[in-house]
Every structure is written in C-alpha cells, then in structure tokens.
Amino acid sequence: MRILIIEDEAELQSSLKSQLETHGYIVDTSGDGKEGLYFASEFPLDAAIIDIGLPNMSGIEIIQNLRQQGNSLPILVLTARSRWQEKVEGLEAGADDYVVKPFQIEELLARLKSLLRRSNGSAKPEIRHGCIHLNTDSQECFLHNKSVNLTAFEYRLLEHMMKNHNQVLSKSNLADYLYPHDEDRDSNVIEVIIGRLRKKIDPGNSLNPIETLRHRGYRFKLSN
C-alpha cells in the first residue's frame, strides 16, 4: 500500500514515515501544500494523510482540489485543530476521517486500515478474487486458502493489481507504485517480478490471473 504524508513538521513527518514503513507501507512525503497536491494528483496512491496547516496551500484546499478533480483517494486528516467546527469543515471538504494531534500510532494505523478497507469496498481486511485472496492486515497471500510465500515487492505488486482488478496497468504505473523514489528504475524488473508472481500464484499455469497486453501493460483478471 502506498501512502502519502503531507506534513510540514519535519520531525513528525519522518517519525510517521518510519513507523508506517515498519508496518509495510510504501510512504511518500511532502512538507508543502502545493507539492503535496501534485503528488496526490499524480502518484498511484492508496491513501493520504494530510495536515491542515501547511505552507503555500492548506490541507482543506488540497482535499477540495482533489475532490474537484474527481479523485476519490481515501484521505485522513491529521491536525492539531480539534474543534468540531474544523473537523466538520475538513470532512465536508471531502476528507474521510480525522485524527487529532497528538495521537497514538496504533489509533492512526487502525483508522488508516479502516479507510483502506472501505476503499476496497470491504469491511474486512481482505481482497479476494477467485481462489486467490490477500489479508491486507497481515500482508499474506492465499491460494485455495493455502498460504503463498511472497516477497514484499511481490505482495505489493499483487495487492496493487488485485485492487485494480480488470484494469490495465502500464509498466511505468507499476514501477511508479513499487519504486516511488527510484528515478533510474529498470522496467525489466517489473517483468521479472510478474514472472515470479505467476509461478507462485498459478503454479499449474491453469488460472492465468495476470494477462500481458502487448505495449499496454498487465491486467489482473480472475473472476470469483
């Protein structure tokens, strides 16, 4: 799961980043409102944690801009302003949840997971297509209810593809998702990981869950 943190307090941003990374998230960060809006609009993200008081553009404006663009990215507002008038203002602007500073990381993680589950259209921490299902909390993959051992990259790629079920995802999209901070990434790596994934989740080569679309990319297609 790829999360964007827009927070101008460097110490808090870095601490939050490291804690989310510990819990298996890929984390992008920004300490500026305008830059944060650009990242949120352009990157293939799963959720964003946005502070309200930011330089150049407020968190509320970022949320309003994203919603005006038709972007339904799950957004968690993280702010020190705890009055209900401000909470309602943030949620009316389009945020999905609200966490007041200071916070317990467990509470933030719980809220984030809840948001991510909702965005998958499920109340459970699970993505299921056919005989393959993922537990997004434990970050495990199951084939016919038997655990499949995946590397972190393989799991992230599969989760991203299963979340975007039936959608064509280009190599660059997948590379962006997997290596957000690597400018010199090699697109062949994606092919290698896809190849490994296919072997692990379809050892009998009978399901063909990941389709290759020439010059267009890949598509996860496995009906329930």
Add this chain to the structure above:
Amino acid sequence: MSVNVRKSVKEFNRSLSKTSWRSKIKISLNSRIIISATLVLLVFITLTAATLERAFFESTETALKDKMESQLYLLMAESEIDSEGLPIVSASAMDSSLNMPESGLYAFVIDDNNQILWSSNSTLSVILPEPGSIQTGKKIFSRFKKGTETFYSFSHGVNWDTDNESINLTFTIINDLKPFNKQINRYRKTLLSWLVAMAVFLLITQAFILRWGLSPLRKVGKELNKIENGQQDCVEGVYPLELKQLTDNINNLLVQERQQKTRYRNALGDLAHSLKTPLAVIQNLVNDKNISDPALSEQLLQMNNIVEYQLQRAATAGSSQTGLAIPLKDTVEKILASLEKIYRDKKIQCLISIEENLVFKGDEGDLMELLGNVLDNAFKWAQQKVEISATQTEKLLEIIIKDDGPGMDEDQIENLLQRGIRADQTISGHGIGLSIVTNIVDAYDGTIQIGRSYHGGVSIKIKF
C-alpha cells in the same frame, strides 16, 4: 438518576441587573415627549385663556363705562331744574330702559346732602343702595354688590346754574351686571370650546408628528431586537443623518466584535497547533524508539488533556446579545454527516426529530462543539441506534441525545462531568469531550442531565 449543573448566582446577578435596568427606563421616549408637550400645551392654553378673558373683560367693561357715560350725558342734556330746584327729565328723550321697572338700568340725581332729587321709573320696585354725592367735576365709575347682585355705577358731580342760584348735583347711572356677565360667559364658552378644539387638534397633530419623527428610532429598535434574537447580523435600514452615525457605529461595533472573535479563535487554533504538534512529535518518538515508560505516556496524556481542555474552554464564546440564530437542524445534519463518515463501518441508524424552525441563539462554533462531542460519544458507544430530538417551549430549548450503548452508572456520570476524568481510557477524548460540553452549557446558563435511555444506553438532556 440525574445530575444538575446550575449557576444560580449568575442567574441571580443577571435578573438583578435586568430589574435595575428596567426600573431605570420606565417611560418611553415617545411617552416622555407626549406628556411634556401636553403639559406645556395645557399651561399655554390656560394662560392664553386667562389673558384673552382678561382682555375681553377689560374691553367690555370699558365699553360699558363709555356707554354709561353717554347715557349720563344724555340724561344731563335732557334735564332741567325747575323753580324749586328740582330736576325735570324729559321721559321721551331718555333711554327707554330707564322707564321700564327692573330693567337693570337706573338713574338718580342727588344734591349735596345726598338727597335724591330725581330717580328713573326703573327704580320703582327695586331696592338699590342710595348713591352718594361727589365733588363737582369728578367722575366715578365703580362696582358694588347688593345682596347677591353686582352693579356698576357711573356718577358725575356737576354745578348746575339756575336763574337764581348755582346748585351742586350728582348724576348717577347704575347698571346691573346681568347682561355684562351673560356676555362674558358667552365669550368664555366660545373661547373655551375653541381652545379645547385647538388643543385636541394640536395634540393629535403633535402625536402624528412624533410618530412620523420617531419612526426611524422605532425601526432601529426593531432591527436591534432582530439582531438580539439572531435574525439578522447588522442594522440594514437607511436612516436619517442624525441616526446614521449611530447605526454605522453599531454596525462597526458588531463587525469588530465578530472579527475579534474570529481573530481570537484563529489565535487559539494557532496556539493549539504550536502546542500539540510538538506533543505529537514526542508521542511518536516514544512509539518510534519503543520507550515503554508508563509515567512518560501518562504525563504526555495529561499534558494533552490540559492543553485540549483549556484551549476549548478559552474558545467557548458563551451567550452574547449579538449572537446569530443558528438553525439547529442544519447544524445537527452537518455533524451527523461527518460522524456517519467517521463511523461508516458501524452503520448506526440515526433518528432526528427536530423542527426546521428551531434555532440556537449563540455561537455556531459552541453549538458544533457541544453537539459534536455529545453525538461523537453516542456514536462511539451505540450498538445500532442514536436518537436526537429537540423541542422549544417559550424560551427554553431542550436537546435530547440517546444511544443504545451499554450506559453508565451514577459514579461514572459524576466523574464524567468533572474536568478531564475519562470514563474509558480506551476511547480517546471521552472525558475531555463531556467536560467541554459542561463548560459550554455553563457558559449559556443552561443545564445538563445525564441518565439512562429506554434503549439501555446513555440519555443526555441539555436545556438552554
């Protein structure tokens, strides 16, 4: 099982100040002007009536004197003295009233020794005071009373030359006051009726002028009432120059008050940000470095609670004479929309029973804080159902929020209403939320009751 929080001293002081304020302003400006103008008008009319009556009386008296003098001269002209020294007056030539008994006009001729030498026929059946002689050449016009009747007399002393001698005679004309009084009374009646008519006309005109003249003041008064009731936020009407400065000043004051409130809130928001962000950093560092010191966590929590509570308390605007009327249902719906987003997974069924026209007279931020905290708790604890209803009776607004959660016992309720004590440490901000609610309720001189709802959960009743 209920706990009442009431500031009786505050109420007493308020009622006391209201009473003294009212007792100072008993008579309206309109009544003051009407009463003083009526008094001035009455004095003016009375003085005018007295002056006019006096002038008329004097002029009528002068006319009567002139008339009596003429009658006297006529009498003298028609008089002759016979050989015995007695006057002879030609009856045909004299005023006919002198020949008619009790006509009211009487004439006498008397000598030096006050002996009546001649009297007119009109004196025959009337008893009149005997006139006295006066010095030759003198004229006396006087007024006297005989019984209940009042008379005017005009006497002239003359030296009459006969063939043989020269004798002193006094010619007197007496006129009773009946016709004179009649004339004066008639005049008085006419004068009085005209003056009363004029006074009524002037008072009615004055009332209309006052009504027209003071109508901008009444309009300002109505607008100020609307501002006080929260129906409008400034004085909107166009007013005469004399009032324009006042209404402009009132508007400036209202704008300044709101701007100040906003600045104050923003400053508190910034303060919250600058205090709570470092706390969040410390909290994360504690988590990050796996420092599991319960004392540190406890101190952090306590610090956060104090900051949160004091800032919320400082941000509470409280009741104000210039607060707008906030539509209750709109605010409730806004908060419920937010809560339904936050607690989407719980799928809470929320029943609202609030009429569209119900308003909260105060600050929107305070209402949101109050409802937000109470409803947030209800959503946190509810199994399936939250109910919010509101009613308004006379000047009392009652809001009831119920949930079907596990409810609370009396000790928990007591504790919850105290500052910063948390009923359930696992649910963040629970205790702080309700103590903030209590503060807001206090700031509006309201009451809060916490009890058990018929669903078994908590029922919170707030009255303003």
